[in-house]
Amino acid sequence: MPIYAYRCEECGFSKDVLQKLSDKPLTVCPSCGKEHFKKQLTAAAFQLKGSGWYETDFKNGHDGHSGAGSSACSCCPMSNPESGTCG
Template sequence: MPIYAYRCEACGFAKDVLQKISDPQLTVCPSCSKESFKKQLTAAGFQLKGSGWYVTDFRGGTPPATGTSTGPKADSAAPAPAPAPASSGGKSET
């Protein structure tokens, strides 16, 4: 349920009220009992939580490190190539 800010135009009394959207608007001031209690226009309390938002992740110009790279990946599970056999230089020992 949203919280609405009300203010009396006669006495200046202000109050925040938790109301359903379908509830009727309050008109009678609880302080002076006059019918000058008006709903005020206020900014919404909006927060960006979590990752993936421009404000929290990309504003600095560098994307967040995710642990994965986009370039070609060397396969660390592949066996190392076998060393080339030593050449005898054309001489053989007998």
């Protein structure tokens, strides 16, 4: 379940709320009781670090990595070894 950040436009109270995707957004501020509680737009707390599949399989740099370590894609019979692309 995602965590959503809410902030009251009336009193400034803010709170992070754990909600299901199907839950309706909260509207009533738990601090002042007014219907000015709005969901905030925040950055995702997801960051890729280290050497994982994204580093080896999708790297398009000039450092010798083109795909999953070989010139042909092992997941796709339509791979093009000359261009290093699938499909």
